[in-house]
Amino acid sequence: DTGVSQDPRHKITKRGQNVTFRCDPISEHNRLYWYRQTLGQGPEFLTYFQNEAQLEKSRLLSDRFSAERPKGSFSTLEIQRTEQGDSAMYLCASSFGQSGTEAFFGQGTRLTVV
Amino acid sequence: TQLLEQSPQFLSIQEGENLTVYCNSSSVFSSLQWYRQEPGEGPVLLVTVVTGGEVKKLKRLTFQFGDARKDSSLHITAAQPGDTGLYLCAGTRGNNDMRFGAGTRLTVKP
Numbered sequence: 001d002t003g004v005s006q007d008p009r010h011k012i013t014k015r016g017q018n019v020t021f022r023c024d025p026i027s028e029h030n031r032l033y034w035y036r037q038t039l040g041q042g043p044e045f046l047t048y049f050q051n052e053a054q055l056e057k058s059r060l061l062s063d064r065f066s067a068e069r070p071k072g073s074f075s076t077l078e079i080q081r082t083e084q085g086d087s088a089m090y091l092c093a094s095s096f097g098q099s100g101t102e103a104f105f106g107q108g109t110r111l112t113v114v
Numbered sequence: 115t116q117l118l119e120q121s122p123q124f125l126s127i128q129e130g131e132n133l134t135v136y137c138n139s140s141s142v143f144s145s146l147q148w149y150r151q152e153p154g155e156g157p158v159l160l161v162t163v164v165t166g167g168e169v170k171k172l173k174r175l176t177f178q179f180g181d182a183r184k185d186s187s188l189h190i191t192a193a194q195p196g197d198t199g200l201y202l203c204a205g206t207r208g209n210n211d212m213r214f215g216a217g218t219r220l221t222v223k224p
Contacts, residue, residue: 004156033212042120042202042214043157056211091156093212103147103204103212105156 002026004106006092012112013082020078021109025094032075033103034067035091036060043091049075082113117141118205118215126221130192135218137203138185144206146186148177151200151217193222 005024013019025032030051035043046065047057051072061067064082069075079086089110095103119138127133137146145164149157161170163179163186170177174197176189190197198221204214 006156035214040219042216045211045213048211093156095212102159102162104159105149107156108154110154 004092004094004104006090006106006109008109009107010110010112012114015082015084015113017082018078018080019082019111020076021090021092021111023075023077023092023094023106025074025092026096026104029094029096029104030072031095031097031103032069033093033095034075034077035093037089037091037108038087046077079111082111084113087111087113116216117213118203120201120203120215120218122218123216124219124221126223127193129194129222129224131222132189132191133193133220134187134189135201135220136185136187137205137215139205140184141205141207142183144183144208146179146183146206147204147212148186148188149202149204151202157202190220193220195222195224198222 007022033048034046037043045058046061047067049069052069064080067077089108091108093103093105121136147162148160151157161177166181166183168179174191178187200217200219202217204212206212
């Protein structure tokens with residue numbers, strides 16, 4: 001399968017714990033995006049990378065959130081000291097080129113904070 | 115205030131009916147995408163439009179990009195239960211990130 005891959009698919013964690021999600025984009029896609037989606041809403045932009053550079057970070061992304069893409073390939077999204085409000089689907093997408101055209105999504109990681 | 119406003123938010127119709135959903139903004143986009151999402155899955159790309167006034171057809175789905183590249187519509191002819199899902203529009207401005215609307219949740223009843 002050469003699509004966008006996200007791991008894990010589901011994560012249940014206790015409030016206050018740290019969690020890390022991984023995204024493997026489509027090979028040779030230089031752009032990688034992270035979104036958060038809650039029930040009944042569209043995806044909310046969190047951050048995006050062009051190669052290894054993080055070009056924009058949403059104000060939604062508090063200091064507890066950090067994302068990396070160290071070699072311009074896979075990316076990780078870490079949430080420290082999780083809160084119940086962090087419960088959501090975290091989506092990763094990738095695209096090739098200078099704009100968001102033709103971005104393809106992974107299946108997402110569903111986080112539940114209890 | 116969302117960058118992209120989608121309407122209606124919910125739509126429930128009978129199989130065989132036609133429908134149109136809208137995606138509007140005050141911003142100009144270099145490209146606009148439509149996605150369909152099913153519960154528990156990531157959005158699946160349906161189409162990308164880049165030229166003002168562009169019309170694209172995908173079987174029973176017709177997508178139109180406004181002349182000013184600020185809005186778009188999706189028309190479905192003879193809807194089927196398999197069309198049920200969340201329809202999302204997303205726009206890109208210049209060289210920047212991609213932002214989504216809140217979506218239109220479509221239910222097609224047999």
